[in-house]
């Protein structure tokens with residue numbers, strides 16, 4: 001997935017903001033979701049600058065779904081102990097963002113779902129390498145419409161959003 005990770009994190013943040021009993025500030029919750037949804041791809045820096053593009057960056061530990069599942073499980077356990085802790089809530093939001101990234105990458109990209117225990121990649125759909133440069137094959141594949149749909153949805157939610165608790169005026173305007 002190329003362009004939809006940050007918008008998908010935004011949609012996740014808007015969804016989680018609807019949950020009751022969330023003591024985390026809405027903006028902090030949104031930041032945690034968007035950061036979690038995008039941070040796995042920071043490994044592209046290592047891919048290009050250090051690894052010399054020798055290893056598929058989805059094979060790095062930052063793209064191991066079992067890592068994100070483990071972190072989410074730890075966050076849930078943390079919430080079980082400290083239910084109203086904003087840090088525990090932020091940790092869970094961040095790891096859910098990371099898990100969302102893994103799911104979206106699995107749509108048309110190879111993801112090593114059982115790494116580091118089993119060396120096999122899984123993808124829901126595959127994109128044939130038809131065009132040059134390589135990324136053109138992804139952009140011209142039908143699956144890119146799903147990315148655009150996520151981006152358009154996030155844009156519409158942003159434009160037509162209701163003001164959060166932090167943005168609501170504290171007193172009604174005078175007549």
Ligand SMILES: [Zn+2]
Nearest residue numbers: 040041101105
């Ligand atoms: Zn990724």
